[in-house]
Amino acid sequence: MKAVLCREFEPRGNLRLEEIATPRIGRDQVLIRVEACGLNFFDGLMVEGKYQTRPELPFTPGSEVAGIVVETGADVTNIRPGMRVLAFNGTGGYAEEAVALAERVYEIPDSMSFQEAAGFLITYATSHHALKDRAGIKPGETLLVLGAAGGVGLTAVEIGKQLGAKVIAAASTEEKLELCRAHGADETINYTTDDLRQRLKELTGGRGIDVVYDPVGGRLTEPSVRSLAVNGRLLVIGFAAGDIPSIPLNLLLLKQSSMIGVFWGSFARANPQHQAANMAELFSWFTQGQLKPHISGAYPLERFAEALDVVMERAAKGKVVLNMGGSTSSVSSKVANQ
Incomplete structure (x- = not known):
């Protein structure tokens, strides 16, 4: 089968598409014929050795796949061949076939395409876990989403609305903010042209933000912390800006606010039953039309680098x-035009 291989921790430009043997499964594992694989920011960090965890070399990047079950291990009882599924597989997704633990494989709704499924698991599950489990966001609270048009950011906008929050979406261009409004954002901020703190004061009447969802880091984190309301919470999702910010801790003391780390992958591995319940809720919201995955690009395996x-x-x-599946289109019109 074809698979992308990382043989050394080095620049992602050195990744190569190679022909390798189909992986073997263990007693508690499932083999999936991959129809689509989601790309994540941490994929690039992982192949360059800059992520929190380092897989054993060589490895194939790609942590979330959607496809059809080909084979199941001897101890697997809840998954069967032929089932349409998505999976959190850790690594191995940039390939024609992938292996995942059965407890991290979920049957997808009939109405969900493979492309939607491949872009669903990590982004929606991260935002759901962050906002519901970690922040405990309540109806009527104000949520600021940084990087709101990105993969996880857009799902935070949707889930924040689903949980009853007033959502302020912040992004770098008007085009991105238009997308955020289409997915339910109540207010928007262009942090390229606007003063973030000043706009947040205006939009909250000086009260501040209850919850900040921050997958960006860098220069945006400190003004967001300074904009928290009393008992506000800042969710540390990631550092897409590249810089891990240093925050004066007295900012938390003065407003009795909190900074909360969110590492969904670790949570999902340690709490499979809780994670399964979260996925059931997300699938329910999807089938009700409350969640609308936005796939802006769909590339064939040969164009993985692009x-x-x-x-x-x-x-x-x-x-x-x-x-x-063989499509050479760079955009999924079925989803992107929703």
Whole structure:
């Protein structure tokens, strides 16, 4: 089968598409014929050795796949061959076939396409876990989403609205903010042209923000912390800007506010039953039409490098996926035009 291989921790431009053997499964694992694979910012960090965890070399990047079950291990009882699924597989997704633990494989609704499924798991599950489990956001609270047009940011906008929050979306261009409004944002801020703190004061009447969803880091984090309301919470999702900010802790003391780390992958591995319940709720919202995954780019496996560049250069609006089904289109019109 064809698969992208990382043989050393080095620049992502050194990744190569190679022919390798189909992986073997263990007793508690499932083999999936990959129809689509979601790309994530941490894929690029991982192949360059800059992520929190380092897989054993060589490895194939790609942590979320959607496809059809080909084979199941001897101890697997809840998954069967032929089932349409998505999976959190950790690594191995940029390939024609991938292996995942059965407890991290979920049957997808009939109405969900493989491209939608490939872009669904990590982004929506991260935002759901962050806003509901970690922040405990309540109806009527104000949520600020930084990087709101990106893969996780756009899902935070949707889930924040679903949980009853007033959502302020912040992004770098008017085009991105238009997308955020289409997905439910109540207010928007262009942090390229606007003063973030001043606009937040205006939009909250000086009260401040209850919850900040921050997948960006860098220069945006400190003004966001300074804009928290009393008992406000800042969710640390990631550092797409490239810089890990240093925050004066007295800012938290003065407003009795909190900074909360969110590492969904670790949570999902340690709490499979809780994670399964969260996925059931997300699937329910999807089938009700409350969640509308936005796939801005769908690339064939052979164009993986181009697709990953789009993600790493923060040019993606919504989600980018690899489409193993043979399409050469760079945009999924079915989803992007919703």
